Amino acid sequence: xxxxxxxxxxxxxxxxxxxxxxxxxxxxxxxxxxxxxxxxxxxxxxxxxxxxxxxxxxxxxxxxxxxxxxxxxxxxxxxxxxxxxxxxxxxxxxxxxxxxxxxxxxxxxxxxxxxxxxxxxxxxxxxxxxxxxxxxxxxxxxxxxxxxxxxxxxxxxxxxxxxxxxxxxxxxxxxxxxxxxxxxxxxxxxxxxxxxxxxxxxxxxxxxxxxxxxxxxxxxxxxxxxxxxxxxxxxxxxxxxxxxxxxxxxxxxxxxxxxxxxxxxxxxxxxxxxxxxxxxxxxxxxxxxxxxxxxxxxxxxxxxxxxxxxxxxxxxxxxxxxxxxxxxxxxxxxxxxxxxxxxxxxxxxxxxxxxxxxxxxxxxxxxxxxxxxxxxxxxxxxxxxxxxxxxxxxxxxxxxxxxxxxxxxxxxxxxxxxxxxxxxxxxxxxxxxxxxxxxxxxxxxxxxxxxxxxxxxxxxxxxxxxxxxxxxxxxxxxxxxxxxxxxxxxxxxx
Amino acid sequence: xxxxxxxxxxxxxxxxxxxxxxxxxxxxxxxxxxxxxxxxxxxxxxxxxxxxxxxxxxxxxxxxxxxxxxxxxxxxxxxxxxxxxxxxxxxxxxxxxxxxxxxxxxxxxxxxxxxxxxxxxxxxxxxxxxxxxxxxxxxxxxxxxxxxxxxxxxxxxxxxxxxxxxxxxxxxxxxxxxxxxxxxxxxxxxxxxxxxxxxxxxxxxxxxxxxxxxxxxxxxxxxxxxxxxxxxxxxxxxxxxxxxxxxxxxxxxxxxxxxxxxxxxxxxxxxxxxxxxxxxxxxxxxxxxxxxxxxxxxxxxxxxxxxxxxxxxxx
Numbered sequence: 001x002x003x004x005x006x007x008x009x010x011x012x013x014x015x016x017x018x019x020x021x022x023x024x025x026x027x028x029x030x031x032x033x034x035x036x037x038x039x040x041x042x043x044x045x046x047x048x049x050x051x052x053x054x055x056x057x058x059x060x061x062x063x064x065x066x067x068x069x070x071x072x073x074x075x076x077x078x079x080x081x082x083x084x085x086x087x088x089x090x091x092x093x094x095x096x097x098x099x100x101x102x103x104x105x106x107x108x109x110x111x112x113x114x115x116x117x118x119x120x121x122x123x124x125x126x127x128x129x130x131x132x133x134x135x136x137x138x139x140x141x142x143x144x145x146x147x148x149x150x151x152x153x154x155x156x157x158x159x160x161x162x163x164x165x166x167x168x169x170x171x172x173x174x175x176x177x178x179x180x181x182x183x184x185x186x187x188x189x190x191x192x193x194x195x196x197x198x199x200x201x202x203x204x205x206x207x208x209x210x211x212x213x214x215x216x217x218x219x220x221x222x223x224x225x226x227x228x229x230x231x232x233x234x235x236x237x238x239x240x241x242x243x244x245x246x247x248x249x250x251x252x253x254x255x256x257x258x259x260x261x262x263x264x265x266x267x268x269x270x271x272x273x274x275x276x277x278x279x280x281x282x283x284x285x286x287x288x289x290x291x292x293x294x295x296x297x298x299x300x301x302x303x304x305x306x307x308x309x310x311x312x313x314x315x316x317x318x319x320x321x322x323x324x325x326x327x328x329x330x331x332x333x334x335x336x337x338x339x340x341x342x343x344x345x346x347x348x349x350x351x352x353x354x355x356x357x358x359x360x361x362x363x364x365x366x367x368x369x370x371x372x373x374x375x376x377x378x379x380x381x382x383x384x385x386x387x388x389x390x391x392x393x394x395x396x397x398x399x400x401x402x403x404x405x406x407x408x409x410x411x412x413x414x415x416x417x418x419x420x421x422x423x424x425x426x427x428x429x430x431x432x433x434x435x436x437x438x439x440x441x442x443x444x445x446x447x448x449x450x451x452x453x454x455x456x457x458x459x460x461x462x463x464x465x466x467x468x469x470x471x472x473x474x475x476x477x478x479x480x481x482x483x484x485x486x487x488x489x490x491x492x493x494x
Numbered sequence: 495x496x497x498x499x500x501x502x503x504x505x506x507x508x509x510x511x512x513x514x515x516x517x518x519x520x521x522x523x524x525x526x527x528x529x530x531x532x533x534x535x536x537x538x539x540x541x542x543x544x545x546x547x548x549x550x551x552x553x554x555x556x557x558x559x560x561x562x563x564x565x566x567x568x569x570x571x572x573x574x575x576x577x578x579x580x581x582x583x584x585x586x587x588x589x590x591x592x593x594x595x596x597x598x599x600x601x602x603x604x605x606x607x608x609x610x611x612x613x614x615x616x617x618x619x620x621x622x623x624x625x626x627x628x629x630x631x632x633x634x635x636x637x638x639x640x641x642x643x644x645x646x647x648x649x650x651x652x653x654x655x656x657x658x659x660x661x662x663x664x665x666x667x668x669x670x671x672x673x674x675x676x677x678x679x680x681x682x683x684x685x686x687x688x689x690x691x692x693x694x695x696x697x698x699x700x701x702x703x704x705x706x707x708x709x710x711x712x713x714x715x716x717x718x719x720x721x722x723x724x725x726x727x728x729x730x731x732x733x734x735x736x737x738x739x740x741x742x743x744x745x746x747x748x749x750x751x752x753x754x755x756x757x758x759x760x761x762x763x764x765x766x767x768x769x770x771x772x773x774x775x776x777x778x779x780x781x782x783x784x785x786x787x788x789x790x791x792x793x794x795x796x797x798x799x800x801x802x803x804x805x806x807x808x809x
Binding site for chain 1: 495496497498499500588591592594595599602603606607610651750806807809
């Protein structure tokens with residue numbers, strides 16, 4: 001670890017920057033020189049004092065708060081506690097060349113996943129051919145038997161997917177996980193960009209940054225393109241669990257920016273297999289539902305009978321093809337972390353191509369041999385439940401005590417199917433403004449990309465959500481676990 | 495538009511208006527008490543504030559004495575009191591949030607700022623700021639929010655539902671203010687009601703509806719009791735007069751239901767029928783039994799609100 005020399009840090013906001021060569025720093029190279037694509041930003045920041053930054057940071061925070069760009073953290077408090085998703089003013093920059101590769105890789109991956117979903121709910125060739133073990137799919141909590149032989153409009157299951165990437169110390173991008181149920185966070189991408197444009201407009205002018213504001217338009221076009229056949233002007237809605245949901249801000253933001261209705265389960269009803277919403281002028285038919293409710297809750301008649309969030313009879317209308325659901329039910333069978341291991345094979349199988357993006361090597365606790373390795377090398381591994389999100393239930397070997405390790409060993413053995421392990425990846429670090437330090441410090445980041453698949457179209461949001469683990473040394477970037485985010489710039493091709 | 499959203503917008507309008515009137519009434523009364531004629535002791539005025547805001551009974555259950563600081567806290571920040579200003583603002587914001595995608599960012603942001611102001615204010619802050627600054631802020635925030643309602647929204651159905659809420663609640667609040675003041679006046683022994691005391695009561699009554707300046711312009715005289723109630727009940731051009739507010743309702747209902755026909759069991763017909771009686775009314779007809787008239791008016795307003803809910807807001 002080397003405390004960097006003054007020659008690179010004229011600016012006092014970089015005074016306490018401690019570089020660690022174990023990790024790849026996105027902004028500085030191994031010798032502490034600023035990477036070329038960050039030079040403009042760095043030069044601009046050089047004009048700021050620590051005080052300026054404090055003010056700028058404060059202003060950005062207040063604007064998020066007033067706009068209500070907050071999320072609820074589940075807690076003892078009934079309504080949850082409202083928090084701002086911390087936003088960092090130092091943008092993460094990706095060169096066009098690097099981005100092209102990411103974009104191609106993400107599309108490739110999601111096309112293959114979509115083909116895989118179609119297959120496992122129809123002929124199941126990939127299982128019959130032994131590429132993916134059948135019991136892995138059938139034992140998945142998210143494999144949805146209601147979806148067998150159902151044909152979603154245009155054969156699309158994964159309309160919206162969020163692929164999480166990290167940059168390892170070897171300088172390569174790796175896919176950390178796929179999110180194909182209802183990936184969240186895109187509203188932060190758009191709001192971060194707005195906040196950035198407002199706070200650092202000069203900097204923005206001098207860099208050629210590709211826009212992200214077309215996302216809402218693209219999303220609406222995607223949703224409309226998969227409406228049931230014979231519907232000329234489809235009525236599309238977003239279905240939210242309600243305003244106490246942690247992502248309610250995002251639901252309302254997306255509805256507003258697409259100009260479509262935000263509905264709750266109680267606003268909808270099904271009659272003769274058609275879905276209607278209750279308006280002041282009587283029932284109005286609904287053709288496409290972008291639902292932000294988990295499979296289990298969308299239809300109390302078919303799934304969880306206690307669900308007050310869903311719409312009784314919705315699955316019946318869906319199976320009849322009278323309404324489309326975004327994403328299709330049952331997509332969770334493909335973003336299961338145990339299935340993740342097979343994605344490179346899945347890409348080869350359906351597309352006959354080599355995967356562009358790498359997978360992190362994954363050990364499945366289900367396999368005896370791999371389990372043995374996991375149990376013997378726990379201190380070197382991250383162990384995760386395959387079917388949970390939000391960073392819950394994760395075990396990180398390097399920071400665990402003997403006792404914790406012993407306890408977790410028991411947890412794994414009690415349900416081997418549920419756990420996978422990966423080597424602890426050295427997530428890259430990025431200069432991040434730290435309030436208490438009054439300056440920049442390196443923090444670990446990842447990148448969530450957003451990919452849309454519609455009728456004859458695919459689209460990847462140019463940039464995505466760079467999530468930052470704000471706690472020093474922490475590798476967990478989830479917002480519910482003290483993560484923040486950065487605006488992510490993809491530079492125009494030179 | 496979804497019935498649920500219409501319901502949220504309607505109640506957003508009502509809660510905002512409720513908070514505004516409670517704040518203004520408290521402000522005007524609390525400060526007029528400082529230089530009131532002898533008959534108006536402090537406790538009397540605090541009780542009046544509790545009556546108008548609908549807090550008197552609850553307050554007396556919880557507290558033995560009517561204490562300045564406790565009254566101010568109860569009506570403004572007490573979270574356990576469902577009719578406190580804070581609770582009204584929280585509900586207005588909750589309704590706005592539920593209808594977030596149907597209103598403009600400007601309107602939402604103004605309501606959200608309002609909410610944060612009230613929720614960041616502690617009992618200690620209230621004491622430090624004083625009731626004047628606190629209530630003044632509330633009234634000011636309401637004016638900002640109302641500005642955004644009219645200037646940043648499409649004047650369509652959503653806007654009409656907010657306004658129905660505002661006008662119904664405002665009629666309700668003005669009626670309650672009148673009732674509460676008239677009871678005050680009657681409490682003071684009729685024979686001792688000097689001209690000065692009458693004038694004092696009329697001024698505070700008018701100020702509670704932000705009507706003092708305009709009524710002077712209108713009557714060009716110091717307010718007397720008859721002119722004051724006439725102004726607040728029957729004026730056609732003053733936006734806080736009951737007649738003015740009720741006469742607007744048909745216009746907003748027309749924004750929602752475009753059919754020109756007013757069928758005899760329709761909502762429009764029923765509301766029109768109730769409101770039109772206020773159009774053709776003279777102060778002489780109601781002056782003698784004014785309280786009875788005002789209680790009937792409260793009933794009428796409730797009836798309109800019920801009819802509206804039945805037709806549009808159930809989901």
